[in-house]
Amino acid sequence: MRKLLLLLTITFFFSSCGAYLNKKANPYYFGMNIIDNSKYKKTKSKNVEIYDFSSSNLEYFLKKGYVIKAKSSFRNTFVHLSWAQLAASKLGSDVILCKKDYVGTTSGTMVIPWRIPGETYTATSTTSGNISLTGHSRSSIASSNAYATSNTSSAISGFHSSTTTTTITTPDKYELYTVPYSKDYYDQYALFLVKKYYWLPYHDYYDGIIYKDAKNNSEKIGTIEPNHYLELLDETRGHYKIKYNGVIGYLHKNEYNTLH
Secondary structure, three states: OHHHHHHHHHHHHHHHHHHHHOOOOOHHHHOEEEOOOOOOOOOOHHHOEEEEOOHHHHHHHHHOOEEEEEEEEEEEEOOOHHHHHHHHHHHOOOEEEEEEEEEEEEEEEEEEEEEEOOOEEEEEEEEEEEEEEEEEEEEEEEOOOOEEEEEEEEEEEEEEEEEEEEEEEOOOEEEEEEEEEEEEEEEEEEEEEEEOEEEOOOOOOOOOEEEOOOOOOOOEEEEOOOOOEEEEEEEOOOEEEEEEOOEEEEEEOOOOOOOO
C-alpha cells in the first residue's frame, strides 16, 4: 500500500506540472483580465518579482511608474506562484502582486484499480528407458563339390533419456484500492504590473526642465525634448522624480508638465 500511495503522489505531481506548463491550462491565464493591451517584450520568469497583494504595495509601484497590465482571479487548489511568474513573463510583466484566501477543504475516497501480473511457472518432464536391438544374418557357399551355410546373430543395447521444459503464465489479476484524499481550496489573486515610459506633449508653454533636487530654486540639470520618453522613478505631491537619457532629476508638477 505504501508503494501505491507513493506512486499516486508522483503521478499527480507530474500530471499537475504538465497541466500548468500548458498556457491554456494555467489558471493564471484562464482567470485573467487584460487591462493594458500594449505589447511588451517577454521577460524571463526567474526575473519576475513577487510581492504581497496590498493597497500599500500597489500604491508604491504606481508611484514608481508601473501600471496594471492584467489581473487574474480564480478558485482552485493552491497553484504555486511559479505559474504566476510564467504567466507574467509571457505578458512582459516583471512585478506581480499575489495573495490567496482559504475557502474550504474537500475530502473523500477514490478507487484505484491495480493490475497484478500473472505468476510464471516452469514445468520440466524427463523421459528415459532402455533400448535393445537384435540382428540375424545367414550366408551360404556352393561349389561343384560342396555346399556350406552359416548363421550369425548380433545384439545392441543402450539407455535413452530426454528432458522437456514448459513455461506457464497465469492470467493477470486486478485488485481495487480505496485511497482517501483531502484538498484545500483557495481564492487566488494576482496583479501583473509593467513599467511604463511617459512623455511630455509639446505646446507653446512647454517646460520639461529637469532640476537637481525637488526644490523650486534647485539647479537646472537638463531639459526633456518634446515627445521623448522618460522613466518615472517616483512621485510626490509637487514633483516627479524621473530618469531621462541617463540623467536622474525632478520635474515640477504644473499644467505644462503633465505626463502621458
